[in-house]
Every structure is written in structure tokens, then in C-alpha cells.
Amino acid sequence: MxxxxxxxxxxxxxxxxxxxxxxxxxxxxxxxxxxxxxxxxxxxxxxxxxxxxxxxxxxxxxxxxxxxxxxxxxxxxxxxxxxxxxxxxxxxxxxxxxxxxxxxxxxxxxxxxxxxxxxxxxxxxxxxxxxxxxxxxxxxxxxxxxxAGRALQRSGARPADRVVVTGELGGAAIGLAAEIRRRDEGARPPDANDPVCKRLFWPQPRLAAGLALREHAHAAIDLSDGLLADLEHVCAASGCGARVDWPAVPLDPALAGADAALARDCALGGGDDYELLLAVPPEVELAPLAEAAGVALHVIGEFTAGDAIRVVDAAGAPLDARRPGHDHFAD
Amino acid sequence: MxxxxxxxxxxxxxxxxxxxxxxxxxxxxxxxxxxxxxxxxxxxxxxxxxxxxxxxxxxxxxxxxxxxxxxxxxxxxxxxxxxxxxxxxxxxxxxxxxxxxxxxxxxxxxxxxxxxxxxxxxxxxxxxxxxxxxxxxxxxxxxxxxxAGRALQRSGARPADRVVVTGELGGAAIGLAAEIRRRDEGARPPDANDPVCKRLFWPQPRLAAGLALREHAHAAIDLSDGLLADLEHVCAASGCGARVDWPAVPLDPALAGADAALARDCALGGGDDYELLLAVPPEVELAPLAEAAGVALHVIGEFTAGDAIRVVDAAGAPLDARRPGHDHFAD
Structure with missing residues (x-):
């Protein structure tokens, strides 16, 4: 009222x-x-x-x-x-x-x-x-x-650093797709407890992960624009490239029923997941940091020399998975 | 384009x-x-x-x-x-x-x-x-x-402190009145250099005054809601009242041609002037502070015991000049 x-x-x-x-x-x-x-x-x-x-x-x-x-x-x-x-x-x-x-x-x-x-x-x-x-x-x-002097920035990644992400990816994108479908189908109000919208509606800022990895990672960014778009930001700021091993990318449980192409689009291109992407040098042991962070840490690839960002399948063959990130003025 | x-x-x-x-x-x-x-x-x-x-x-x-x-x-x-x-x-x-x-x-x-x-x-x-x-x-x-510990707050005014304002008041309100009239009269575009709109269009934040008076004033607020409304905020936070001597209130040059009632409404009730109002103890010498602040300092009244805010004329007789300040949700 x-x-x-x-x-x-x-x-x-x-x-x-x-x-x-x-x-x-x-x-x-x-x-x-x-x-x-x-x-x-x-x-x-x-x-x-x-x-x-x-x-x-x-x-x-x-x-x-x-x-x-x-x-x-x-x-x-x-x-x-x-x-x-x-x-x-x-x-x-x-x-x-x-x-x-x-x-x-x-x-x-x-x-x-x-x-x-x-x-x-x-x-x-x-x-x-x-x-x-x-x-x-x-x-x-x-x-x-x-x-002072200890903040993680986008610009510190170096070739041979591992590409590490927290949690799972693609959940916000599949939730948004479900929301758009729901709206197209009629006037049912949205359900804040709909499991498929869990990530879209209730993202978790990874503050504990940022603190746990601050002294160990070379660079970090949060995944708001989408994995590839944000990885590009880190690569551009750091002057390097990266390889993403698609089979290693952790998928949100909400993607379980989705077909492979949709799952890939959501996990690589979807924004709003608010997980962290970090550049972690090879010698750092991740298990105790994941424990401190209270969230899983997944190695999904490696930073490389050059400036190319490649996504590869289990055999190392390139996948065509580029998708521009979310940009409030470009659409 | x-x-x-x-x-x-x-x-x-x-x-x-x-x-x-x-x-x-x-x-x-x-x-x-x-x-x-x-x-x-x-x-x-x-x-x-x-x-x-x-x-x-x-x-x-x-x-x-x-x-x-x-x-x-x-x-x-x-x-x-x-x-x-x-x-x-x-x-x-x-x-x-x-x-x-x-x-x-x-x-x-x-x-x-x-x-x-x-x-x-x-x-x-x-x-x-x-x-x-x-x-x-x-x-x-x-x-x-x-x-640390030196910030001016609204809550420090005490009875016998002088009510001090920087600069001149009412300019933004008379400028806004002129803007509304201009719009009512037709489609002429606004003129950023119109002298009557100088305060409305180009307010000056009084940072130098805040710094100069920080170690001398007991309380401060900026005049965004209007003199009486903001004075009320200080009085409420400080647990005191105030008397404003209307003849001492410095009027913006843009009010020169205005009739007395309009000038009073603008200077006492008009928002957006962005001057400072301060509670300054009686013993503080203002002239050198005005020099450091780069702006005039006017004593326009006194904080008092109780919680009443009164505006008085040259003879000390009360003026009925209350006007609620700007409130984004109340109109």
C-alpha cells in the first residue's frame, strides 16, 4: 500500500x-x-x-x-x-x-x-x-x-599462472533464460525460491575467498560480465593470454538438464554469477585455501604468453565459444 | 548526435x-x-x-x-x-x-x-x-x-554559540523561480550564464571554509534543504534551539529586485544554496577565518537553550517565517 x-x-x-x-x-x-x-x-x-x-x-x-x-x-x-x-x-x-x-x-x-x-x-x-x-x-x-600494497588487481597475471575460479558458473544465465521464458508464457509472478533462479536471485559475494587468496594470487576479477569477457579484462590488463580447458569449467547444478551448447553459452558467456576468477601461480596449494574460503576452487586453465584467449576441449582442440560480455551501452 | x-x-x-x-x-x-x-x-x-x-x-x-x-x-x-x-x-x-x-x-x-x-x-x-x-x-x-576525531558534526552546537553562515542565501531559490517562469512563458532554452541563475546553476562547495573552521566550530551542516530546515537538523541533533536575526541574513545579489516576502521565503526556506551553517563559540574571532576560507562569514543569530527556532526582526519581534525544507518524498 x-x-x-x-x-x-x-x-x-x-x-x-x-x-x-x-x-x-x-x-x-x-x-x-x-x-x-x-x-x-x-x-x-x-x-x-x-x-x-x-x-x-x-x-x-x-x-x-x-x-x-x-x-x-x-x-x-x-x-x-x-x-x-x-x-x-x-x-x-x-x-x-x-x-x-x-x-x-x-x-x-x-x-x-x-x-x-x-x-x-x-x-x-x-x-x-x-x-x-x-x-x-x-x-x-x-x-x-x-x-597497503596488498590489494588484488586485474593486472598481475603472468604466463604459467593457473586460471582459477570459485564455485560454479552459468547459473545466473540459465536462471535469466528461465525468467524470460516464464514472462513470455504469461503472467505468473516470479518465485524467489525457484531453484533454477537461485544464482540469479541470490548471488554470493566471495569475500572470504578474496581474503584467503589475497596473499597468494597474482590477479583477480569478479565474474559479472561473463567468464570469457572478464578473463579478457584480466588478460588485457596483465598483457597476457589464456587457455581455458572447457571440461574443467565447473557448471552450476541448474545447468544439469540443459543441452551442451546452452550450458557452454551460459558458463562461458553468461554474466552475473559473481564468482571470482584468479591468477594463481603453479606452486600454490589450493586445498587449504578453498577450506579457508569456504568455497570450491577450480583450476580451469592457464595464463599464457601472447594475447590470445582460447577455449579447448578434452583433446586440446579449439572450441568456438567466444561471446561478448554484457555491456550496458552496446546492445 | x-x-x-x-x-x-x-x-x-x-x-x-x-x-x-x-x-x-x-x-x-x-x-x-x-x-x-x-x-x-x-x-x-x-x-x-x-x-x-x-x-x-x-x-x-x-x-x-x-x-x-x-x-x-x-x-x-x-x-x-x-x-x-x-x-x-x-x-x-x-x-x-x-x-x-x-x-x-x-x-x-x-x-x-x-x-x-x-x-x-x-x-x-x-x-x-x-x-x-x-x-x-x-x-x-x-x-x-x-x-581522527576532528570531523565537524551536526550534534555539537551549544547555547550561546553563534549561528554563522558563509556567503549569501536565497540565490538558488530565486533562480529556480526564474527558471519555472521561463518555462511557463515558452520554449526559450535555459541560459547557463543567466546571472539570476548563477547560484542555481553554479553552486560552490565551501571546502576551504570547512577546513578553516574545523578546529573552531562546534557543529556544521551544508544548506541544501534551506536555512530553517537545516538549522532545525542541527538543533535537533544538538538538543538546543536557535534565534535567527532576519536583518543579519545575507541576501544573494540576485534577490536585489525581489519583494520582501519573496526574498525572505528564498533566503530562509529555499534549498540548494550549498553554503555552510556553523555553530561558532562567541570567543572565536571570525575575520581571520573568513580570510582563510575565501568567503564571507556572517553571524545571523545564536543557538539557545530549549528547542524553539525563532526568526526575529530588527526590533526582536518574531517573524512568521517557518517553511518546511525540501523533502524528496513529502511533496
């Missing part, structure tokens, strides 16, 4: 200002001043650099108007925290710029619950933001910290 | 990634990593806290579709930097989340010029952001630093 007289201040207080912003004493101790002044004040640990990234999702562009609001709150934050994970950073705080056509409780309550639940789980206190009436969009800015 | 094939990456590179992001060696030295990785890396000075704020302006809500783009780029950044000024912070870096319906060079070039010119002038390097196709909006996140 719309509450048209709800003011901006009430709205922030009611939905986004719980008693304890993260409920985590360590995270909260770094927040000198949270929501409610002209700006927030954060106290990074001594000897640390500040990591900052911002991402905006827009209705009709990044999500359908009927996207389950609890998932949207979760996902908007997850996508930004994923950038911190890719730098090997731990969160200091997050800011939310929310535009909604009206202050509708039935939407704002689950949106804020999805957002704040993930914020608490990731020890990322909400420290600021703004709300405005407008076409629905959510801009999330995340701040984190890394010991 | 639309360039529909312009990719997100080209767009960021072409318009927002000049060779030297700020051209300022001190500011740039704190940028370990700027645009182009998963996140930016900033290195605050030792012993400093990080100040962060974000603000989004939306077409049709905060600006007209024909708002001069160079002014819009300037103003979106100025409004966010003004929050740093109100904390007594110096900028570390800024991020821009830009949504535009299409990548139109005739709009993006002046928008980015207005944005980057102010960024350079304020030593605030552009370190990140994103671009997306969508209804026009600009979200600006600013990061700054203050020596």
Missing part, C-alpha cells in the same frame, strides 16, 4: 536504520558515524588502504519490474560487495542510493530485509545513502580496506 | 578519464588505483578517518530535462562535495554513477567538462563509477579525510 506522505527521513529510519547496523562489533567499531549526518565517518585500520566501488542497477535494464524485492535488495548489494572480494578487501561500510516511484511498504520492507540481511552476514554496516522518488533503481557504494 | 554503439568502457574512457584525473600532485598521490579495475584504491593520510557521502539527482525531480549539461555536471558534484565541506573534510576522490537514455556526445561532453572542471578545482580526482542506459540521473559519491 502506498504511503505517499512518508518523508525521506522517515523512510531511511524506518527501513534502513536498524538498531545495530551490522550487529558485528568489529565492523561497527570502524563506524565512527553512520546514517544521519552530512556524511558517514569510517576509521580504517592503521596501515590500510581504502577500496571503493559503486554500481547501479536500473529497472528494465538490469531487472524486471516484478523482480522479487527481497532478492533485489540482496543482489544489488552482492554485486557491489563482489567488487571488494575481487580486490581481496574486507568491508568497512556500504551506502545505498535508492530511487522508487513511491514509498510502498509491500516493496520496501522485503527490499530492505534482503539488503540488510546480506549486509549483516558480510559484516558490512549500512552507513549512508539517499532516497528519492523516481524510476526504480538502486545504487550501492561499498567501502573496504586492504593492507 | 546519438552514438548508439558506444560501449560503457569507451564512454568512461572518452569522457571521464582524462590523463591526469585531478592534475593535482597531492590529491593524485593518494590515489593508488583509479578508474579501470574492480574498485578504486585510496590511501588516506595516517591518523585520518574517511568521510563518505552519496547523493543522486534525477531528471524531472531535481532538474529539468533541458538543464544545461555543463551546469548539471558541476552541480551534481558540488552538492556532494558540499557534504564533505560540512564535515571539515578534504576530498580524496569521487565516483560518478551516470544514467543517460543514450550516449549523446552533445550532452556528455559538456556534462563531463562541468564535472571534471570542478573536480580539478577542488582537488577531487575521479576514481570510479559506472554508466548505464536509463532515465537520466547522476549519483555522486565523494570520499574525503579528516584527522
Amino acid at each position: 502506498a504511503s505517499p506522505s512518508l518523508s525521506e527521513f522517515d523512510l531511511i529510519r524506518r527501513y534502513f536504520r536498524p538498531a545495530g547496523p551490522s550487529g558485528d562489533p568489529v565492523a561497527d567499531a570502524r563506524v565512527v558515524l553512520g546514517v544521519g549526518d552530512d556524511a558517514a565517518l569510517l576509521r580504517p585500520d592503521a596501515g590500510h588502504e581504502v577500496v571503493v566501488s559503486t554500481d547501479t542497477v536500473v529497472e528494465g535494464r538490469h531487472f524486471f519490474p516484478d523482480h522479487p524485492p527481497e532478492s533485489l535488495g540482496h543482489k544489488a548489494l552482492a554485486a557491489s560487495l563482489s567488487d571488494l572480494a575481487a580486490m581481496g578487501a574486507e568491508p568497512l561500510g556500504v551506502l545505498l542510493s535508492l530511487a522508487v516511484p513511491e514509498a510502498e511498504d509491500a516493496w520496501l520492507t522485503p527490499f530492505s530485509e534482503g539488503f540488510l540481511r546480506l549486509a549483516r552476514a558480510m559484516r558490512a554496516p549500512l552507513v549512508g545513502g539517499d532516497t528519492v522518488r523516481g524510476p526504480c533503481s538502486a545504487g550501492v557504494t561499498v567501502l573496504g580496506q586492504v593492507p | 546519438a552514438s548508439p554503439s558506444l560501449s560503457e568502457f569507451d564512454l568512461i574512457r572518452r569522457y571521464f578519464r582524462p590523463a591526469g584525473p585531478s592534475g593535482d600532485p597531492v590529491a593524485d598521490a593518494r590515489v593508488v588505483l583509479g578508474v579501470g579495475d574492480d574498485a578504486a584504491l585510496l590511501r588516506p593520510d595516517a591518523g585520518h578517518e574517511v568521510v563518505v557521502s552519496t547523493d543522486t539527482v534525477v531528471e524531472g525531480r531535481h532538474f529539468f530535462p533541458d538543464h544545461p549539461p555543463e551546469s548539471l555536471g558541476h552541480k551534481a558534484l558540488a552538492a556532494s562535495l558540499s557534504d564533505l565541506a560540512a564535515m571539515g573534510a578534504e576530498p580524496l576522490g569521487v565516483l560518478l554513477s551516470l544514467a543517460v537514455p543514450e550516449a549523446e556526445d552533445a550532452w556528455l561532453t559538456p556534462f563531463s567538462e562541468g564535472f571534471l572542471r570542478l573536480a580539478r578545482a577542488m582537488r577531487a580526482p575521479l576514481v570510479g563509477g559506472d554508466t548505464v542506459r536509463g532515465p537520466c540521473s547522476a549519483g555522486v559519491t565523494v570520499l574525503g579525510q579528516v584527522p
Whole structure:
């Protein structure tokens, strides 16, 4: 039900200002001043650099108007925290710029619950933001910290480093395909608990993996544009090429029933999985790092000299699997 | 002219990634990593806290579709930097989340010029952001630093502190009135150099004033909602009241021809001036601080015990001048 007289201040207080912003004493101790002044004040640990990234999702562009609001709150934050994970950073705080056509409780309550639940789980206190009436969009800015000079960057991969990914790939793409089909078939509302949409609706930022691998990997990126597109970003920044061994690419369980071509398109070209891709030198033992990261680590290929990116089958024969990544202005 | 094939990456590179992001060696030295990785890396000075704020302006809500783009780029950044000024912070870096319906060079070039010119002038390097196709909006996140424990907050005002404002007030409101009249009268495009719109189009964030007064003022806020509304925020946070001496309120030169009631509405109730309001104890000498701030400092009243906010005339008689401030969800 719309509450048209709800003011901006009430709205922030009611939905986004719980008693304890993260409920985590360590995270909260770094927040000198949270929501409610002209700006927030954060106290990074001594000897640390500040990591900052911002991402905006827009209705009709990044999500359908009927996207389950609890998932949207979760996902908007997850996508930004994923950038911190890719730098090997731990969160200091997050800011939310929310535009909604009206202050509708039935939407704002689950949106804020999805957002704040993930914020608490990731020890990322909400420290600021703004709300405005407008076409629905959510801009999330995340701040984190890394010991000075230790951040993972895209530019450090070297030939002979292994191409390592966390978790499984292609789940968001197959979920999106299912969502598009559902919409084409009629007006059934989306189901936030649909298993095929699990990755699309509930991506997990790999912060623990970023921290566990920070001192061991040469480079990292998060998989938001798609495996090949993001691998290209790393290769371009690092001045090298890469070989991907298709049989080694871990497929999301939601791809189990899909035909081979679709599975490949989803796993190599689909965006929004928010796993990490890392360049890990050959001598690093992965098993203990996977344990610390709380997620599987898969070696799916190798960085190479030159600038070519090749995908090969079990026999080493090239697969034609190039697909451009997601680009908000190119389609 | 639309360039529909312009990719997100080209767009960021072409318009927002000049060779030297700020051209300022001190500011740039704190940028370990700027645009182009998963996140930016900033290195605050030792012993400093990080100040962060974000603000989004939306077409049709905060600006007209024909708002001069160079002014819009300037103003979106100025409004966010003004929050740093109100904390007594110096900028570390800024991020821009830009949504535009299409990548139109005739709009993006002046928008980015207005944005980057102010960024350079304020030593605030552009370190990140994103671009997306969508209804026009600009979200600006600013990061700054203050020596630990020294940030100005809204909550420190005490009875007997003077109410001090920088510069002149009411200019943005009279400019907005002129803009609305111009639009009502026909289709003449807005003139970015119209003197009556100077404050509306080209607000100046008072960073130097915030720095100059940081060690002397008890509290500060920037005037974005309007003098009385923002004074209320300070009083509420500080647990005190205030008296404003109307004859002492400095009026913007653009109000010279306006009738008395309009001038009062604009100066007391109009938002968007982006001057600072500060609580300064009586013993502090203002002249040398104004010199350091590069802007006039006006004593316009006094903080008082209780919680009432009163505006009085030259004889001390109360004026009925309450007006609610700008609230994005209340109108």
C-alpha cells in the first residue's frame, strides 16, 4: 500500500536504520558515524588502504519490474560487495542510493530485509545513502580496506599462472533464460525460491575467498560480465593470454538438464554469477585455501604468453565459444 | 548526435578519464588505483578517518530535462562535495554513477567538462563509477579525510554559540523561480550564464571554509534543504534551539529586485544554496577565518537553550517565517 506522505527521513529510519547496523562489533567499531549526518565517518585500520566501488542497477535494464524485492535488495548489494572480494578487501561500510516511484511498504520492507540481511552476514554496516522518488533503481557504494600494497588487481597475471575460479558458473544465465521464458508464457509472478533462479536471485559475494587468496594470487576479477569477457579484462590488463580447458569449467547444478551448447553459452558467456576468477601461480596449494574460503576452487586453465584467449576441449582442440560480455551501452 | 554503439568502457574512457584525473600532485598521490579495475584504491593520510557521502539527482525531480549539461555536471558534484565541506573534510576522490537514455556526445561532453572542471578545482580526482542506459540521473559519491576525531558534526552546537553562515542565501531559490517562469512563458532554452541563475546553476562547495573552521566550530551542516530546515537538523541533533536575526541574513545579489516576502521565503526556506551553517563559540574571532576560507562569514543569530527556532526582526519581534525544507518524498 502506498504511503505517499512518508518523508525521506522517515523512510531511511524506518527501513534502513536498524538498531545495530551490522550487529558485528568489529565492523561497527570502524563506524565512527553512520546514517544521519552530512556524511558517514569510517576509521580504517592503521596501515590500510581504502577500496571503493559503486554500481547501479536500473529497472528494465538490469531487472524486471516484478523482480522479487527481497532478492533485489540482496543482489544489488552482492554485486557491489563482489567488487571488494575481487580486490581481496574486507568491508568497512556500504551506502545505498535508492530511487522508487513511491514509498510502498509491500516493496520496501522485503527490499530492505534482503539488503540488510546480506549486509549483516558480510559484516558490512549500512552507513549512508539517499532516497528519492523516481524510476526504480538502486545504487550501492561499498567501502573496504586492504593492507597497503596488498590489494588484488586485474593486472598481475603472468604466463604459467593457473586460471582459477570459485564455485560454479552459468547459473545466473540459465536462471535469466528461465525468467524470460516464464514472462513470455504469461503472467505468473516470479518465485524467489525457484531453484533454477537461485544464482540469479541470490548471488554470493566471495569475500572470504578474496581474503584467503589475497596473499597468494597474482590477479583477480569478479565474474559479472561473463567468464570469457572478464578473463579478457584480466588478460588485457596483465598483457597476457589464456587457455581455458572447457571440461574443467565447473557448471552450476541448474545447468544439469540443459543441452551442451546452452550450458557452454551460459558458463562461458553468461554474466552475473559473481564468482571470482584468479591468477594463481603453479606452486600454490589450493586445498587449504578453498577450506579457508569456504568455497570450491577450480583450476580451469592457464595464463599464457601472447594475447590470445582460447577455449579447448578434452583433446586440446579449439572450441568456438567466444561471446561478448554484457555491456550496458552496446546492445 | 546519438552514438548508439558506444560501449560503457569507451564512454568512461572518452569522457571521464582524462590523463591526469585531478592534475593535482597531492590529491593524485593518494590515489593508488583509479578508474579501470574492480574498485578504486585510496590511501588516506595516517591518523585520518574517511568521510563518505552519496547523493543522486534525477531528471524531472531535481532538474529539468533541458538543464544545461555543463551546469548539471558541476552541480551534481558540488552538492556532494558540499557534504564533505560540512564535515571539515578534504576530498580524496569521487565516483560518478551516470544514467543517460543514450550516449549523446552533445550532452556528455559538456556534462563531463562541468564535472571534471570542478573536480580539478577542488582537488577531487575521479576514481570510479559506472554508466548505464536509463532515465537520466547522476549519483555522486565523494570520499574525503579528516584527522581522527576532528570531523565537524551536526550534534555539537551549544547555547550561546553563534549561528554563522558563509556567503549569501536565497540565490538558488530565486533562480529556480526564474527558471519555472521561463518555462511557463515558452520554449526559450535555459541560459547557463543567466546571472539570476548563477547560484542555481553554479553552486560552490565551501571546502576551504570547512577546513578553516574545523578546529573552531562546534557543529556544521551544508544548506541544501534551506536555512530553517537545516538549522532545525542541527538543533535537533544538538538538543538546543536557535534565534535567527532576519536583518543579519545575507541576501544573494540576485534577490536585489525581489519583494520582501519573496526574498525572505528564498533566503530562509529555499534549498540548494550549498553554503555552510556553523555553530561558532562567541570567543572565536571570525575575520581571520573568513580570510582563510575565501568567503564571507556572517553571524545571523545564536543557538539557545530549549528547542524553539525563532526568526526575529530588527526590533526582536518574531517573524512568521517557518517553511518546511525540501523533502524528496513529502511533496
